[in-house]
Amino acid sequence: MQKDKDNWYASWFNTPYYHILYKDRNHREAALFMNQLTTFLKLKPKDTILDLACGKGRHSKYLYKQGFDVTGVDLSAESIRYAKQYEKPYLHFEVHDMCLPYPQQFDAVFNLFTSFGYFENEEDNLRTIRAIKAELKPSGFGVIDFLNAELVIKNLIPSEKKKVGNIVFHIEKYVEDGYIIKNIRFTDKGEDYFFAERVKALTLEDFKAYFDETTAELKHVFGDYSLNDFDKNTSERLILIFN
Structure with missing residues (x-):
């Protein structure tokens, strides 16, 4: 069955086959990244985190276990239905379109594991960054964990x-x-x-242009989950921290 390219993520992510194909993702690496990131951002227990495009809640559940107040949202109703079995006080899951501001502000908003750049319409990328800005407390930080397209x-x-x-x-x-x-x-x-x-082959320069247009301010750029400096020729990831 062929899927509409304009909304491939809604259909593909909502099938069990997506989760079968990617079931071997590295949980240890994900935990290391969350530890590094929350320490770098100086987040404290019970600080609020929005896990934007959370899938089945892998990162959300880990962040909750580390003492944070976590809300995971995703467009996939199937993923959220699965994640909801793990809900507790301070761990919540909802179906939500990341192009639209969630009606709450957070200490941090995490968009992880290349959950950006899916849209055909360029304006939707800008809408998502504007939404993240709206979801941040004045002292909060947004994080986009993207692939290094050039590599x-x-x-x-x-x-x-x-x-x-x-x-x-x-x-x-x-x-x-x-x-x-x-x-x-x-x-x-x-x-x-x-x-x-x-996935749009966005570069650091592309993101800088998005941030300029949305008044987001880029603070830090890292190239891997250990938060080493970004090098477009060798870095596996493009991790952007902004507010």
Whole structure:
């Protein structure tokens, strides 16, 4: 089944296959990043954090266990339905469109694991940054954890197979019209599936232009989850801290 490219994330993220394909993500690395980030931002127990595009709540649950008051939001109703089983006082999950301001202000807003740059409409990227600004307390910080597009493109593997359980995912990657495309094909229970991820190949300069247009102020730029300096030629990530 082919998915509409204008809203691929809503359909793909809402399927169980998305979570099957990415089930082996590194939880230890995620925990290290959250520890480094919350320490760097000097966040204190019971400080409020919005986990924007939280998926099934992996980062939200860890942040809650570290003593923070966490709200996780995502456009995927299926992901939020799953995450809600873990709700407690100081850990909440809701379906929410990140282009729109959430009706609360936070000490920090985290947009993690390349959960930005999905939109076809450029204005939606700006709307998201404006929404993050609106969600921050005056002393709060926004964080966007994005891929380093230049390194990703340089190291792109055009074709690969990944077997997870009984499903063989056939993955094709390429760059088209300024987007990094990942086509995903597989068969399950006799039915053929096709999904396409599309992430805009945004650079540090692109984000600086967004921040200028939205009056957000870029404070720090890091290149990995240990918060080392960003180098466009070698860094795995592009981590932006702003307010």
